[in-house]
Every structure is written in C-alpha cells, then in structure tokens.
Amino acid sequence: MKYSLLLLTCLPILFCCSKKSSDDGNFINGRVVLAAGCGADVWLVTLDNPDAARYRFLCKPDPALGTLYNCTNSVFMKLPLGLAKDGQKVQFSGVFNYGFSCLSSSFAPQHVEVEKVEAR
Numbered sequence: 155m156k157y158s159l160l161l162l163t164c165l166p167i168l169f170c171c172s173k174k175s176s177d178d179g180n181f182i183n184g185r186v187v188l189a190a191g192c193g194a195d196v197w198l199v200t201l202d203n204p205d206a207a208r209y210r211f212l213c214k215p216d217p218a219l220g221t222l223y224n225c226t227n228s229v230f231m232k233l234p235l236g237l238a239k240d241g242q243k244v245q246f247s248g249v250f251n252y253g254f255s256c257l258s259s260s261f262a263p264q265h266v267e268v269e270k271v272e273a274r
Contacts, residue, residue, distance in 0.1 A: 181245040182209065183274060187223065188240055191230030191265055192256035197238055198263060199246075200228040211252040211264050219261050228263040230255070237273060246271040 183202040190198045204227040206212040213225035229252075237244055248269025255262045 180247045181274075182247065182249070183243070183245050184228075186233065186237065186240060186242040186244060187228070189238070191263075193232065195232050195238065196230050196265065197233045198223055198228055198230055199233075199244060204228075209249070211249055211266055213261065216261065221259075221261070223263060224259075224261045225255075225263055226261075230263050230265045231268060231271070233271065237271065243274050244271055245274040 184199040185202070187198040187200050190196065200223055201209075201212075204212055206214045206226065211229060212227070215226050219226065231246070233244070246268040249266050250269070252264045252266040255265055
C-alpha cells in the first residue's frame with residue numbers, strides 16, 4: 155500500500171517535469187534551396203541559424219570559403235515529395251549518418267539523414 159501511494163504521488167511529478175513545450179529546441183530550422191547533391195531526391199537546405207558549436211555536422215567558418223552555400227550554413231538531405239520545392243521552410247531533427255559528401259570540394263555541405271522532417 156505504501157508503494158502504491160508513493161507511486162501515485164511521484165507519477166504526476168514525473169509527467170509534469172518531462173512535458174515538452176511546443177517550442178521544441180531540438181528542431182533545426184531551414185529553407186529548401188534547390189535539388190542538388192548526390193541522388194534524385196536530395197535537396198540543398200540552408201539553415202536559419204547555423205552554429206558549428208551546436209551542430210556537429212557543420213564545419214567552422216573559414217576565410218577560404220567562396221561559395222554562398224557551404225559546409226558552414228547548409229546541408230543536403232532527402233525530402234518527401236510534399237516538402238521538395240524551392241523556398242519551402244522546413245524543420246528537422248535527429249540528424250545522423252553525416253560526414254560524407256560526394257562532391258569534390260571539402261567545403262561542400264554534408265549529406266545528412268534525419269529522423270524527422272516537416273514543414274514549418
């Protein structure tokens with residue numbers, strides 16, 4: 155009986171503390187730029203607030219970079235048909251399997267896979 159009361163007391167506290175807000179900080183915001191990269195369904199997505207310290211798949215800014223979209227501010231990713239259009243604003247999370255690019259430049263955006271991508 156004691157354990158049941160303890161469980162009933164602690165359960166609401168746990169749910170209250172683990173509740174996520176609607177402004178989930180785990181999402182990365184970006185904008186679809188164009189179909190590019192390695193694959194027919196791969197698109198270039200530029201990030202709204204690129205931060206190499208926060209996102210490990212970005213490289214640190216380098217004065218030698220001469221292109222508008224590069225490894226400091228954008229990524230290549232597969233997009234579902236509904237999101238695969240120029241100018242579409244997206245948010246994504248769960249970035250994994252990054253660290254490669256089929257392009258010849260070492261400063262090219264990384265190809266990444268994500269667990270979730272949606273319109274914003």
